[in-house]
Amino acid sequence: MKYRSTRGQVSGLSFKDAVMMGLADDGGLLLPESIPTFDKEELEALAELPYTELAFRVISQFADDIPANDLKDLIDRSYASFEHPQVTPVVSEDGVHILELFHGPTLAFKDVALQLLGNLFEYLLKERNQHMNIIGATSGDTGSAAIYGVRGKQNINIFILHPKGRVSPIQEMQMTTVTDANVFNIAVEGTFDDAQSIVKEIFGDLDYKEKHALGAVNSINWARVLAQVVYYFYACFQVQKQTGAEQVEFSVPTGNFGDIFAGYIARRMGVPIKRLILATNANNILSRFVNQGDYSAATVNHSLSPSMDIQVASNFERYLFYLYGEDAARVNAAMDNFKQSGELTFSNEEIAEVQHTFAAASIDDEQTVETIRTFHQQTGYLLDPHTAVGLGAGHQVRDKNTPLICLATAHPAKFGDAVKLAIGNDPELPPAFQGIDTLEKRVQVLPATVDHIKNYVDQHAL
Numbered sequence: 184m185k186y187r188s189t190r191g192q193v194s195g196l197s198f199k200d201a202v203m204m205g206l207a208d209d210g211g212l213l214l215p216e217s218i219p220t221f222d223k224e225e226l227e228a229l230a231e232l233p234y235t236e237l238a239f240r241v242i243s244q245f246a247d248d249i250p251a252n253d254l255k256d257l258i259d260r261s262y263a264s265f266e267h268p269q270v271t272p273v274v275s276e277d278g279v280h281i282l283e284l285f286h287g288p289t290l291a292f293k294d295v296a297l298q299l300l301g302n303l304f305e306y307l308l309k310e311r312n313q314h315m316n317i318i319g320a321t322s323g324d325t326g327s328a329a330i331y332g333v334r335g336k337q338n339i340n341i342f343i344l345h346p347k348g349r350v351s352p353i354q355e356m357q358m359t360t361v362t363d364a365n366v367f368n369i370a371v372e373g374t375f376d377d378a379q380s381i382v383k384e385i386f387g388d389l390d391y392k393e394k395h396a397l398g399a400v401n402s403i404n405w406a407r408v409l410a411q412v413v414y415y416f417y418a419c420f421q422v423q424k425q426t427g428a429e430q431v432e433f434s435v436p437t438g439n440f441g442d443i444f445a446g447y448i449a450r451r452m453g454v455p456i457k458r459l460i461l462a463t464n465a466n467n468i469l470s471r472f473v474n475q476g477d478y479s480a481a482t483v484n485h486s487l488s489p490s491m492d493i494q495v496a497s498n499f500e501r502y503l504f505y506l507y508g509e510d511a512a513r514v515n516a517a518m519d520n521f522k523q524s525g526e527l528t529f530s531n532e533e534i535a536e537v538q539h540t541f542a543a544a545s546i547d548d549e550q551t552v553e554t555i556r557t558f559h560q561q562t563g564y565l566l567d568p569h570t571a572v573g574l575g576a577g578h579q580v581r582d583k584n585t586p587l588i589c590l591a592t593a594h595p596a597k598f599g600d601a602v603k604l605a606i607g608n609d610p611e612l613p614p615a616f617q618g619i620d621t622l623e624k625r626v627q628v629l630p631a632t633v634d635h636i637k638n639y640v641d642q643h644a645l
């Protein structure tokens with residue numbers, strides 16, 4: 184399988200090169216040159232496989248330049264870190280199916296992608312005799328999944344900046360109690376925006392970037408999307424077995440359009456998904472796009488589901504490429520236009536096409552809390568606020584005759600504030616968090632300036 188950019192200036196890359204490139208050199212996003220499909224008989228065979236074997240069958244379609252045994256080993260090691268034998272189990276409560284994606288080491292769905300990406304990086308760097316220094320900023324959640332993805336790996340150091348005192352205590356501890364020699368936590372004396380703009384400025388210094396072989400782990404890496412395609416197959420099979428249904432719908436709490444784009448790929452590969460339900464919080468650019476064809480950026484609101492507080496979704500360009508009939512020149516023009524005007528417009532035919540694949544709804548904080556509360560009262564099951572946005576949207580726009588699978592993207596204990604608002608007390612801490620406050624910590628506090636951070640990286644980079 185070869186890879187090309189949505190902007191048309193990069194093509195013919197191998198899977199390995201696509202993983203190492205991350206963002207395409209022309210500023211676009213990398214996609215496979217074709218999307219492999221499975222017919223009904225093949226899907227029936229896949230439905231019998233355990234998670235990691237299914238993952239191998241799906242991922243190997245796109246990663247045919249890694250020898251089968253090596254790829255199997257990478258996948259097995261990536262999901263051995265999950266504490267559930269099914270990796271991503273489905274539980275059924277009150278007529279909906281909940282796909283639990285939070286059994287990885289940091290209790291959020293980003294582990295599914297980042298455990299694999301960390302192992303892929305280590306494998307490819309070793310093969311190429313190269314090293315990498317990863318730098319990123321986090322408002323709390325993604326940082327820990329990235330750290331757990333690469334802790335203890337060879338030829339990789341990781342520097343994660345978080346705003347000092349402005350991430351939740353649990354999130355802070357999840358990051359700073361990782362004391363592997365290749366992990367550098369930096370508590371910046373400033374806000375998340377300060378931390379993020381420092382990282383952007385460092386990446387913009389191309390000499391510096393090259394000197395330290397800087398890398399990123401953000402959600403635009405194709406391998407992250409690919410890892411997530413697998414659980415759409417897996418969950419669909421589980422629910423089909425349970426209900427006998429021909430088709431299913433998925434509700435996906437969405438921020439950067441990465442997770443739901445993985446669902447789009449699964450659907451194109453033959454998974455019988457009637458529609459994908461795109462769920463947003465008050466930051467609703469994507470649900471406005473689906474419902475009205477209105478893709479126009481607004482300012483970011485802070486919500487109870489902070490991992491979805493995003494206006495410009497970095498993975499959206501991948502879908503745009505397909506919506507525009509794989510016309511890279513058109514994507515290029517549209518992205519230029521969006522940069523200038525902050526909006527994109529669509530024809531009626533295009534909107535009809537979008538609505539054939541997606542339904543969407545936006546759920547505000549009040550509805551999020553209400554959804555957690557009601558579902559808990561009715562079933563005893565506790566939703567995290569992101570999952571609640573998905574379930575709330577699912578209830579509004581689902582097709583009543585088709586089973587609904589809601590993606591549970593985080594464990595409720597990670598977002599205790601919202602849960603407490605809903606049910607009056609804090610969620611119970613899972614075993615992975617118990618005693619975390621007694622562990623040794625390693626963190627460097629630094630002023631929020633580019634020079635201080637660069638100085639620190641200079642001293643600790645590989």
Ligand SMILES: *Cc1c(COP(=O)(O)O)cnc(C)c1O
Nearest residue numbers: 437438439440441442490569592
């Ligand atoms: C990142 C994240 C999301 C949004 O996923 P995207 O791929 O950005 O759409 C939803 N829920 C949680 C808990 C997350 O961490």
